[in-house]
Amino acid sequence: xxxxxxxxxxxxxxxxxxxxxxxxxxxxxxxxxxxxxxxxxxxxxxxxxxxxxxxxxxxxxxxxxxxxxxxxxxxxxxxxxxxxxxxxxxxxxxxxxxxxxxxxxxxxxxxxxxxxxxxxxxxxxxxxxxxxxxxxxxxxxxxxxxxxxxxxxxxxxxxxxxxxxxxxxxxxxxxxxxxxxxxxxxxxxxxxxxxxxxxxxxxxxxxxxxxxxxxxxxxxxxxxxxxxxxxxxxxxxxxxxxxxxxxxxxxxxxxxxxxxxxxxxxxxxxxxxxxxxxxxxxxxxxxxxxxxxxxxxxxxxxxxxxxxxxxxxxxxxxxxxxxxxxxxxxxxxxxxxxxxxxxxxxxxxxxxxxxxxxxxxxxxxxxxxxxxxxxxxxxxxxxxxxxx
Numbered sequence: 001x002x003x004x005x006x007x008x009x010x011x012x013x014x015x016x017x018x019x020x021x022x023x024x025x026x027x028x029x030x031x032x033x034x035x036x037x038x039x040x041x042x043x044x045x046x047x048x049x050x051x052x053x054x055x056x057x058x059x060x061x062x063x064x065x066x067x068x069x070x071x072x073x074x075x076x077x078x079x080x081x082x083x084x085x086x087x088x089x090x091x092x093x094x095x096x097x098x099x100x101x102x103x104x105x106x107x108x109x110x111x112x113x114x115x116x117x118x119x120x121x122x123x124x125x126x127x128x129x130x131x132x133x134x135x136x137x138x139x140x141x142x143x144x145x146x147x148x149x150x151x152x153x154x155x156x157x158x159x160x161x162x163x164x165x166x167x168x169x170x171x172x173x174x175x176x177x178x179x180x181x182x183x184x185x186x187x188x189x190x191x192x193x194x195x196x197x198x199x200x201x202x203x204x205x206x207x208x209x210x211x212x213x214x215x216x217x218x219x220x221x222x223x224x225x226x227x228x229x230x231x232x233x234x235x236x237x238x239x240x241x242x243x244x245x246x247x248x249x250x251x252x253x254x255x256x257x258x259x260x261x262x263x264x265x266x267x268x269x270x271x272x273x274x275x276x277x278x279x280x281x282x283x284x285x286x287x288x289x290x291x292x293x294x295x296x297x298x299x300x301x302x303x304x305x306x307x308x309x310x311x312x313x314x315x316x317x318x319x320x321x322x323x324x325x326x327x328x329x330x331x332x333x334x335x336x337x338x339x340x341x342x343x344x345x346x347x348x349x350x351x352x353x354x355x356x357x358x359x360x361x362x363x364x365x366x367x368x369x370x371x372x373x374x375x376x377x378x379x380x381x382x383x384x385x386x387x388x
Contacts, residue, residue: 009140012132017190019148024183025121026152027176031160032057035173036111042169043099053111060115062341068120069334077124081188087117089181096170119184122149123333126318128191142318143264146311147257154253205332208324213380215339218317220374222343224367227351231363238360244296251300255307263312272319273381279316280375283309287371290364
């Protein structure tokens with residue numbers, strides 16, 4: 001997996017087990033939104049209720065991450081992982097039962113609880129691996145975190161599809177939730193440090209004025225992803241090939257995996273802020289032609305190219321968190337997750353509106369524009385850092 005730097009990281013005691021168990025623990029991250037929509041729509045016949053349920057889950061994730069991070073900074077990763085694993089799995093199983101009993105108010109509430117309790121596995125991996133490598137090794141460490149997360153988000157829905165083909169949607173969601181819960185418990189046991197900062201080490205997330213700017217850049221990056229998530233199925237449907245959606249969405253994930261592996265495999269001499277600007281510019285430039293592409297193979301390759309820049313941009317934002325919020329990384333990473341989620345929701349909304357008014361290709365112009373706006377805003381980080 002990855003290059004020499006990734007292999008060096010994977011030779012550290014406990015890291016291979018953490019990577020495998022972290023992969024299992026994150027299976028529900030992409031499955032839960034899809035699974036809850038299928039379960040609720042099947043039980044109620046209402047796509048609106050299903051959408052509200054998925055939105056409640058997303059809101060729970062966004063609200064829960066900063067709180068989880070603050071607790072991790074103060075109490076360490078292990079207790080937070082254990083509690084959230086119990087809450088997340090219990091809420092999802094209870095949601096399945098409530099949907100069967102048609103208790104719709106409970107379904108929405110439990111979706112929010114399952115989101116708020118989604119275990120902060122990727123944050124824990126960043127903290128664990130970041131503490132165990134020197135500063136120059138953190139690019140590889142953080143890119144490996146996103147690589148593992150991307151694999152889980154790619155494989156999870158595929159595994160869920162196989163399970164529901166053999167059983168039922170409700171049982172499939174419950175089984176995947178239990179598997180993810182078991183993975184989280186195993187991951188927690190595999191942590192070496194589970195450490196928290198000392199009173200002297202702890203910092204404030206927003207003590208550095210660059211941190212809010214970074215969150216705004218990440219929000220625009222999330223908006224880019226949200227616009228793509230609307231644009232791809234909308235265009236496939238408009239061209240009367242809705243089945244192409246899965247293959248096209250996979251291109252972004254495969255590109256993200258390749259980008260994370262390549263980005264972490266080499267040593268970078270340029271500063272992280274400079275690289276973030278360059279990556280956001282590259283992402284915007286790569287996505288712009290999607291509005292004009294007619295050939296599906298070319299479309300796939302362009303999306304793959306977007307994925308190549310997307311995960312390195314996320315990795316670089318994590319490196320800047322270390323710089324801007326020392327001693328409060330867990331809470332800061334939580335705010336980054338929230339910014340990505342809020343940006344995704346806003347990007348999806350914008351893409352839906354302009355796609356309906358201007359045509360199925362318009363969301364891709366929105367995605368490109370959001371990435372370019374993020375690149376422009378990221379230059380503020382350079383000026384405040386005295387490098388631009």
